[in-house]
Amino acid sequence: MNEHRSGPVRSTAAREAILDATARLFHNQGYDRLTIEGIAKEAGVGKQTIYRWWPSRGALIGECLAEGRLIPVDLVVPDTGDLVADVAAWLRTVMSLVDAPEGGALLRSLVSAATEDAGVGTHLTESLGVEEHLSERLRAGIRDGQLPADAPVDQIGAAILGAIIVQSLGRRSGETGSLEQLVRFLFA
Structure with a gap:
């Protein structure tokens, strides 16, 4: 018997795969060589899936940044009084x-x-x-x-x-x- 997965589970998995692929490719190739096609291939999804959630590769990079996938350190400024x-x-x-x-x-x-x-x-x-x-x-x-x-x-x-x-x-x-x-x- 073939179980059918619900949409939200698949969407969450696809979203994570896309963001992971974006961060990995961005680190390895830089922005100039980063393409939606390459991200889709790396994530195992179609380009339309990416464009459904993000209008551009810049928007994808922005979300990766916001989630700490590109710069994972919280850069707090100390307060020693000086x-x-x-x-x-x-x-x-x-x-x-x-x-x-x-x-x-x-x-x-x-x-x-x-x-x-x-x-x-x-x-x-x-x-x-x-x-x-x-x-x-x-x-x-x-x-x-x-x-x-x-x-x-x-x-x-x-x-x-x-x-x-x-x-x-x-x-x-x-x-x-x-x-x-x-x-x-x-x-x-």
Whole structure:
């Protein structure tokens, strides 16, 4: 007797297979070589199944980011009471990911994906903890008198993220010190 599986079970399994395949192929090939056809083949589903849930490969990458499948570390900014030291510690953690084998390529691929799908950029910022953790720590710095009351928290976070991305795009690894110098300057 042949048992019929219900739709939701199949959908959950297919969704997981698609996201797993996307993350695996993204890590192995980068964004430029990632195709919906390749993802469908790797996941064992049809392209129409993918397009039913996601309108583009960028949307798929965004969801993989949001679920921690591409950057699996929660990048919390410590709060020791020393804003500069705390942001520098977070920066060292981020840069250790970027400087790791394949880390720079991953970030460059994510930036490339973000040029086609704004959601990827939003999820990248969230995955690196910029909006939640860094901005929260900067607000605490304002509260503790380590930053002026009118410090543009979101713009400072964006500037630091931009410096990380520019360094990665220039393939300049191991220059965490120059980014820490930027942080000290911004908070002086």
